[in-house]
Amino acid sequence: MSEKLAPQADPSGTAPRRSDATRAAILDAARERFAAEGYERATIRAIARDAGIDPSMVMRYYGNKEGLFAAASEIDLRFDDLDGIRVGADRHAGAVLVSHFLDRWEQDEVLTALLRVGVTNEAAARRMQEIFKEQLGPLVAAVCPDPAEAPRRAALAASQILGMALARYVLRFPPAVEMSQREVIAWLAPTVQRYLTAPEA
Amino acid sequence: MSEKLAPQADPSGTAPRRSDATRAAILDAARERFAAEGYERATIRAIARDAGIDPSMVMRYYGNKEGLFAAASEIDLRFDDLDGIRVGADRHAGAVLVSHFLDRWEQDEVLTALLRVGVTNEAAARRMQEIFKEQLGPLVAAVCPDPAEAPRRAALAASQILGMALARYVLRFPPAVEMSQREVIAWLAPTVQRYLTAPEA
DNA sequence: ATCATAAGCCAACACGCGTTGGCCAACAAG
DNA sequence: CTTGTTGGCCAACGCGTGTTGGCTTATGAT
Numbered sequence: 001m002s003e004k005l006a007p008q009a010d011p012s013g014t015a016p017r018r019s020d021a022t023r024a025a026i027l028d029a030a031r032e033r034f035a036a037e038g039y040e041r042a043t044i045r046a047i048a049r050d051a052g053i054d055p056s057m058v059m060r061y062y063g064n065k066e067g068l069f070a071a072a073s074e075i076d077l078r079f080d081d082l083d084g085i086r087v088g089a090d091r092h093a094g095a096v097l098v099s100h101f102l103d104r105w106e107q108d109e110v111l112t113a114l115l116r117v118g119v120t121n122e123a124a125a126r127r128m129q130e131i132f133k134e135q136l137g138p139l140v141a142a143v144c145p146d147p148a149e150a151p152r153r154a155a156l157a158a159s160q161i162l163g164m165a166l167a168r169y170v171l172r173f174p175p176a177v178e179m180s181q182r183e184v185i186a187w188l189a190p191t192v193q194r195y196l197t198a199p200e201a
Numbered sequence: 202m203s204e205k206l207a208p209q210a211d212p213s214g215t216a217p218r219r220s221d222a223t224r225a226a227i228l229d230a231a232r233e234r235f236a237a238e239g240y241e242r243a244t245i246r247a248i249a250r251d252a253g254i255d256p257s258m259v260m261r262y263y264g265n266k267e268g269l270f271a272a273a274s275e276i277d278l279r280f281d282d283l284d285g286i287r288v289g290a291d292r293h294a295g296a297v298l299v300s301h302f303l304d305r306w307e308q309d310e311v312l313t314a315l316l317r318v319g320v321t322n323e324a325a326a327r328r329m330q331e332i333f334k335e336q337l338g339p340l341v342a343a344v345c346p347d348p349a350e351a352p353r354r355a356a357l358a359a360s361q362i363l364g365m366a367l368a369r370y371v372l373r374f375p376p377a378v379e380m381s382q383r384e385v386i387a388w389l390a391p392t393v394q395r396y397l398t399a400p401e402a
Numbered sequence: 403a404t405c406a407t408a409a410g411c412c413a414a415c416a417c418g419c420g421t422t423g424g425c426c427a428a429c430a431a432g
Numbered sequence: 433c434t435t436g437t438t439g440g441c442c443a444a445c446g447c448g449t450g451t452t453g454g455c456t457t458a459t460g461a462t
Contacts, residue, residue, distance in 0.1 A: 018459075019409060038321035040241035044450065054411050059451060118372060119320045120239035125372045132374070155368060155376035156388055162372075163364015167356060171319055171326045173333070175356035187357055191392045219429080220439060245420065255441050260421060 035113035094193025295394025
């Protein structure tokens, strides 16, 4: 009676459902559409068409459009891969951070989606705040001189990183698009480095 | 016969119309709505309501929604006020530029509107490219060492300035909002200065 | 083999949108 | 005063949207 919804023992903790493939297809399509067109123009009908199913399935699995976006925009900035910063590479924190963000941005369209949607959608903007606060914040606090300054320094670094993402991946300013990843890092790393570690004023 | 549409002599070149006040009210309301909500969520009906007239008037005067946005998002970055840069204050170009942009952004909601809309709307994104290219470009070319590098350097400066505008005026990251204008200038000026004048790599 | 359940589709709803054309009143020129 | 022109409103159209409920089919446990 208690395990009615779990047809078989499940080591991972979540019961696998027969519809998991469909759910994933919906999420993939949603991420792509949200990233490419923003919240309003990414219609549930179009997402369903991309996923090869009926629009009503989207509602069944994610409740409503807001719920779909919430599910599709879950993000992990993957700073765990970066524990190198703490261990003593503080002098290269800027370069490591910029490089990491560029990688993440080019691999994961969720970041573009969140940026595109966050500009118009209050909930997405708050989500973005949380992500940067909770994931970038601690990392900055560990690197910067006075932990009390961490939020401000993180915001400054975020402003440069988001600004480049905006110019390069969203607005597609030709010069920003044409720069190689290495060039972008060479230019932005000192900026971010200074925001993180330079003494105030 | 030739002057049928000009009821009286007009020194300024454009005939004043009885509807000019309404046209202006529409544009004001449009700017505010586009800046606050982006393209799709700023409805013509709401704009008309704000302006105190009927939605059909908007169509009469601006053709369609696209035309309205085009008219409402005309922008002059006002770099003319800044000829100080050329005259020899090149060492402070970064500070002057950042300060000028912050002022413009806080006075003119069109900039926020263009940023919010440009993220989702192709035409607005192109418009933004043109504005930065044609208005910021020449100014950068006059300050930077090799004019051939101007576009890239302008894009870098734009990435930082737009990034801060994004964090401060659109996404409203608390630390970015709480910083005083003076603090923002103190942090960003050296960055922009370097983007404009530092030797490459 | 049975049968509850899950997966899926279809058709439709109500709503808000951009947009249109016709009608009325205020104005200005003769 | 008359008459053409402009400014303005009203009512409606067609459309695409998010969303709903019911129906059919496949599935897998019993």
